[in-house]
Amino acid sequence: MLELLSPTGALGLVALGMGGYYSCRRYIDGCRVKVIVADAKTSVVVRQTTDEGMVTLRDVLYAECPSLTDPRRAFMVPTPYLATGLLQTIYATMRIRLCDRNSDVSYERNMLIMKDGATVSLDWCPSVEGKGPIALLLSGVGGSSQEHHIRAMAKSLVTKFKDSGFRVVVVNHRGTARTPITSPRPYDSGFTDDLRAIVHHVRTANPDSKLIGIGFSMGANVLTKYIGEEAASCTLSCAVAVCCPFDIKVSSDAINQSNLLNNYVFQPAVMRTLMRAIKRAEHLTADPTWALDMTRINGAKRLWELEEELMVKISGYKNLAEYYERSGCVAYVDDISIPFLAINSLDDRITPPQGIPIAKFTVNPSIALALVPHGGHLGFLTGLPPRIWFIKPIEQFVQAIIR
Numbered sequence: 001m002l003e004l005l006s007p008t009g010a011l012g013l014v015a016l017g018m019g020g021y022y023s024c025r026r027y028i029d030g031c032r033v034k035v036i037v038a039d040a041k042t043s044v045v046v047r048q049t050t051d052e053g054m055v056t057l058r059d060v061l062y063a064e065c066p067s068l069t070d071p072r073r074a075f076m077v078p079t080p081y082l083a084t085g086l087l088q089t090i091y092a093t094m095r096i097r098l099c100d101r102n103s104d105v106s107y108e109r110n111m112l113i114m115k116d117g118a119t120v121s122l123d124w125c126p127s128v129e130g131k132g133p134i135a136l137l138l139s140g141v142g143g144s145s146q147e148h149h150i151r152a153m154a155k156s157l158v159t160k161f162k163d164s165g166f167r168v169v170v171v172n173h174r175g176t177a178r179t180p181i182t183s184p185r186p187y188d189s190g191f192t193d194d195l196r197a198i199v200h201h202v203r204t205a206n207p208d209s210k211l212i213g214i215g216f217s218m219g220a221n222v223l224t225k226y227i228g229e230e231a232a233s234c235t236l237s238c239a240v241a242v243c244c245p246f247d248i249k250v251s252s253d254a255i256n257q258s259n260l261l262n263n264y265v266f267q268p269a270v271m272r273t274l275m276r277a278i279k280r281a282e283h284l285t286a287d288p289t290w291a292l293d294m295t296r297i298n299g300a301k302r303l304w305e306l307e308e309e310l311m312v313k314i315s316g317y318k319n320l321a322e323y324y325e326r327s328g329c330v331a332y333v334d335d336i337s338i339p340f341l342a343i344n345s346l347d348d349r350i351t352p353p354q355g356i357p358i359a360k361f362t363v364n365p366s367i368a369l370a371l372v373p374h375g376g377h378l379g380f381l382t383g384l385p386p387r388i389w390f391i392k393p394i395e396q397f398v399q400a401i402i403r
Contacts, residue, residue, distance in 0.1 A: 027077075028075060028077055030373055031075045031076055031077045031078070031372075031374060032074060032075055032373070033067075033068050033069075033074040033075065033370055033371070033372055034370070034371045035061055035068050035069055035074075035368060035370050036358060036361040036369040036371070037057060037061060037362075037367075037368035037369070038058065038361075038362060038363065038364065038365040038367075039058070039362075040059075042365045043056035043057045043058035043059070043365050044056060044057050044337075044339065044365040044366045046059075046060055046339050047401075056365075057339050057365070057367075057368060058368075060339070060400040060401065061341075061368055061397075064396060064399070064400035065396040065400065066396070067389075067392045067393040067396060068370050068393050068397075076372045076373070076375055076380060076382055077382055078374045078375075078382060079381045079383060079384060079385075079386040080384070082376075082379070082381050082386065083374065084347065085345060085346075085347025085349055085374060085375065085376035085379070086260075086261060086347075086349065086376065087376070088345075088347075088374070088375060088376025088377075088379025088381055089261060089265070089266075089348075089349060089350065089376035089377045090261065090265055091379065091381065091386070092148075092149070092377070092379040092381065093265050093266065093269060094265075096148055096269075097146065097147075097148065098148045099148070099151070102155065102156070102387070103148050103151035103152040104151075104155070105126075105151050105155045105158075106125070106126070107123035107125055107145060107170070108124045108125075108127045108128050109121055109123050110122050110124070111179075111180075112197070112198060113182075114183070114193070114194055114197055115193075115197070116183050116185055117182050117183045118181075118182055118185060118194070119174070119179055119180045119182045119183075120171065120172060120173065120174060120179060120194055121172040121177055121179040122169050122170070122171060122172070122202075123145040123169065123170040123172060123177070124167060124168070124169050125167065125168045125169075125170070126158055126167065127167070130167045130206075130209075131206075131208065132161070132164045132166045133161070133164060133165075133166050133167070133209055133211070133212060133237075133402050134166075134167045134168070134169060134202060134206060134209050134210070134211050134212070135154075135157055135166070135168045135169070135211075135212040135213075135214055135398070136168075136169055136170075136171055136199070136202065136211065136212070136213050136214070137150055137153060137168060137169070137170045137214050137215075137219075138170075138171050138173075138195070138215040138216065138219030138220070138222060139170070139171075139172075139173070139176075139216055139217070139218075140216050140217030140218045140219055140220075140243075140378070141189070141217065141218040141270055141274075141303075142176065142269070142270045142272075142273030142274055143173075143176065143216070143217070143219070144173075144176045144177035145170035145172055145177055146177060149378055149388055150216070152388055153168075153214065153388075153391055153394070154168040154170065156391045156395060157395065157398070160399075161399070167209075171194075171195065171198055171219075173187040173194070173219075174186055174187045174277075175187075175277035175280065175281065176273070176277070181277065181281045182284075183284070184281060184284040184286045185314055186277065186278075186311075186314070188307075188311045188314075188315065188323075188327065189218050189222070189245075189248055189311075189327045190221070190222070190248070190323075190326060190327025190328065190329075191222065191315075191327075192225055192226040192229060195222055195223065195226045196230075199211065199226075199235065203235050210237040211237060212236060212237055212239065212240075212398055212401075212402065213226075213227065213236045213238075213239035213240070214239070214240045214241075214394065215239070215240070215241050215242070216243060216378060217242070217243045217244070217245070217350070217351065217377070217378060218245070220242055220243060220244035221241075221244055221246070221248065221327075221328065222329075223239060223241060224239075224241050224244055224329035224333065224342075225328075225329035227239055227332070227336050227340065228329060228334070228335040228336050229332060231336075231337055232337045236338055237338065237339075237401060237402050238339040238340065238341075238397070238398065238401040238402065239338060239339075239340050239341075240341045240342075240343065240394050240397060240398070241341070241342045241343070242342075242343045242378065242390055242394075243343070243344060243345065243348060243350070243351050243377055243378050244342055244344065244351065245328070245350075245351040245355055246328060246329055246330040246333070246351075246356055246357055247328050247330045247354075247355035247356075247357075248324040248325075248327050248355075249324040249325070250352055250354050250355030251350065251351045252303070252307075254349055254350060254351070254352050255267070255303060255304075255350060256303065256304050259349075261350075266350060266377075267301075267302060267303060270303060271300070271301070271302070271303065271306075274306060275300075278298070290313045290314055291313060292309065292310065292313060292314075293309055296309045297309050297310055307320060307323060308320045308323075311323055311327075328355075330355070330357050333360045333364065333367065334360060334363075334364055336364060336366050336367050339366060339397075339401050340366055340367040340368070341369075341393075341394075341397050342356075342361075342368070342369045343369075343370045343372065343380075343390050343393065344369065344370070344371055344372070345371075345372045345373075345374065345375030345376055345377070345379070345380065346371055346372065346373050346374075346375075347373065347374055347375070347376060348376060349376070349377065350377035351377060353371070356369070356371075370393065372389075375390075
């Protein structure tokens, strides 16, 4: 074709092609994953063998997690029509109930009664019985075992590690996933009592199994806070937090801004779920010392209104500011003592990067942070058709730690 063009036209096409190539390369380079972890001298030892010697968390990330650190593979290139965090978040939210060949799992459910009489449900995949490693999955606010990314993560783990008898148990928070509501006290962003009881229950029933924690959004905050509270007593082998807010005040400010995402996608979806749970709890009598204004609760339109009238009063905090401060996991990151990986997106409008305590990841030898330029909130969609990118690095990290 070039021979039919004038020399000037041919040069123009060549220049256009080269320009497109280099623009594409620049875009892909801008999608590179950045890992922040303590240096080689201080990084925690995760295993020691005769052949390998001492293997640190840093060694694991750079030798066994290529999707995070390999210069040729450590990219999260968004699906072409989902190139921004806003589009990623909206698309992920709209397909939250999608069930495809990557997420078609069946659960076996059992119930657990908390000390205050509340009920939580545990959805096991493929079954409760077994002897292999167990991953505990925690969803975000209003979420459950039925969300697409939860089911996709569960299926991928049990399929990839089938030979080891790997099991997944999804923790359904109080009032979610059709779990009976038997206590007037709801869950909240910093409530770790239920998770503590669940870990104890699973550990007691499976004393020889390695336990892994994987949390998403608010579930990531609860998981991270719990691990920090437990410190050296934590019985989990490792943990992963995806889109963890860390600083609840920063996340709340972002969520309560008036914009397209919050007004028409995120807030309505979350509030519908929470208000359904409140409606289902009407048969229960609230503690009169809480002094709840039910008119305000039932008329709430934004998440902060529920938090101020419900979470603050139930937890005994003075105000919303204290609730945010005490509920966030940021104050507990320093005390984490198990191998821990956080995966966050720099264009996440729900849990913005301003809330991430980046400096702490260079100091605590047990923790690492993977920052992705374009992933939105619980999106991380790449390829055609879109697939969830974070599943692969989580698999690699878990496999390296528990092998």
